[in-house]
Amino acid sequence: MSEGERLARAALTRLTEPGDEAVGRWLRQLGPVDLMRGLTGAGPPPAGARADRLAGCRARAAGLDPAGDLAAAARLGGRFLCPGDHEWPTQLDDLGDARPVGLWVRGSPDVRRWALRSVAVVGARACTGYGSHVAATLGAGLAERGWVVVSGAAYGVDGAAHRGALAAGGATVAVLASGIDVPYPRGHAELLGRVGEQGLVLAELPPGGHPTRSRFVLRNRVIAALTRGTVVVEAELRSGSLVTARRAIELGRHTMGVPGPVTSGLSAGVHELLREGASLVTGAADVIELVGSIGDLAPERRGPVVPRDLLDADAARVLEAVPGRGGAGVAAVAREAGTGAERALAKLYELQALGFVERLGDLWQLADASSTSDTPKPPGRRPGARRGGA
Template sequence: MRERLARVTLMRLAEPGDPVMGRLTASCGPEAAVEQVRRGALDAGFVHWFGSARHRGAAGSGDGDGAGAGDRLARILAAWAARLETADPAEDLAAGERTGARLVVPGDAEWPTQLDDLGDVRPHALWLHGEANLRFACIRSVAVVGSRAATPYGAHVAAEFGAGLSERGYGVVSGGAYGVDGAAHRGALAGGAPTVAVLACGTDVTYPSAHHDLFAAVRGQGVLVSECPMGVRPTRPRFLVRNRLIAALARGTVVVEAAVRSGALNTAGHATALRRVLAAVPGPVTSDTSAGCHRLIRQGAATCVTTPAEMTELVGVIGDELAPEPRGPVLPRDRLDPETRRVLEAVPARAGAGPATIAVAAGTDLETVLSCLGGLAAAGYVERTSRGWRLRPERPEGG
């Protein structure tokens, strides 16, 4: 219980995805990390790491020398200490329970172990609100992301992907925002698999407010996820930081519609960094809202997909979930044997021709032509006139 209280405290002290707090927690554990903040002094080994990391750029941009790194770390520690004064982990746990949410931490049965791939930016804990088990929902899952200002095309495709993936037993992970996110969640709700909405605010905060009913439906068939404490409002940095969770939870990410400057491309970057499958859906070449997808495909960063089946082929077990190759309609003419098709191609459309003339044009013998013409006439492809054989004006394939 003490570790859980410590992790709830860390959620108040540092912003989500803070790599410095992440490294401190990894080096000494959550309880010791809180204690060091409380006493206002960090272990010498961690201070040395921070100074070295600053030189390598591993702890963020800023000062290049040891003294500058020390000043920077002192400011970070002071900010944590200020937040610690108002932190009340017991009340946070009680507030979560009052709303119906539950806390999961690393080591719990419901914790998705793929989040460990995030290293120093792994969340300290997660608040979950919904009927679905997060770990099970994400074992076979795809993240569907894209523009908030989705076009009708983008919203339609996102809903189709959400429904198609869900029908194939894949959980659909997205961010609960307007546009592509919302359409993907709604599509997933039409299928049988759970959908996971990763929020940039507390699970008790409905943002956007117009998605109140959508989030209620997600709680019933899936789960809301947040690394923010109860009552925390979303900010632009929190939206960008939560994108790493979307990419990490799923086996692969598909970008349905995204402009060149889009938060969805931020998620795509996280997917690439985590070595997850990345795909993108092409759109009209004249559409600015698909320019980001086209760039990902052109650069070779993402695989072009056009159907949910193609996406499941990418993320599924090799050989088990192959997408069917797209084919045009099969016409009656396609079922003819090669010799008969050759004769049919040699028959004129208007003026009639004799069997000998058709034989020369088809490159075959007269006996074969006579045999084929009889079958073609019976099938309605050709007709005999006073001037010879010609194609019937209306053939079964409508050609």
């Protein structure tokens, strides 16, 4: 890209609003230099541009200084990326005409390489302690496994996810609705400083740009497109994080939700997302199984193995046939278990050695421990057991 085109794109980030599909269409048709000239009155206006829009652009044009903006970013250790640059994350191209005009970046890592192995973790600003804990654990777990955690640096879930990744010494990216030199919220200035040192801070607005409600919503499309998948941790039914998740669905990305209490309004949006087909996840391993490569499988989950689980089928049936109190003879046990008397007797002796049953004369009953627990007493002679044959 020529220097003139780069300057024109930098100027357009100040002249126009993020995500404007009309601007994206004109940019595709005219190129950045001619579009910038047309919007500022230095050339023919783009086809279909309304007079009020042109007037607004010309008003903004009075303060244009793209070279100054590039210099301001450089002083922060930042840079301005354009489509076609080697470092440009090409998955943003999936946004079509809503693709960013360019990205202002603070931080040294390669944006394109990091984006290829990234997951968005988003959710409620006013999250509960549960939501904060889950987000931080997810952030740390993903970072420890070599994944980049992307979020919006807001209070609540976003901040917890960033902190979790940073605490694990991993990679994290903050996508802002302001300029890369304008920390928002102000209370996260220190956090964003750490993200800029250890990871990346990205923005569509030029240095000095301030956030607005609409810019927050439009920022979410970048988070959704930039990453391999989006995880929502706590969200009300009307939540910006659900906008991110649904945009991820439209883009064909993996969309996931962490369930919460059914009595919590902060989990209602997540549960609705799960009803719509998002994948339920409970930890980093679940997320990586969805967004990772073949072989990145979450460990199998099962309850604890108890001694009864290790019995063969015949022994298990015989054990089920032994009464807890009063005892039963071999014939009764065999009949209840549906097996022959000799087979039942052999299994009873085996169960006695394992501590599951005890013998009382000619009768057999569950050992005391077995009558109340799946954990038998140590093998050996039980009080009251007699020696001898059946």
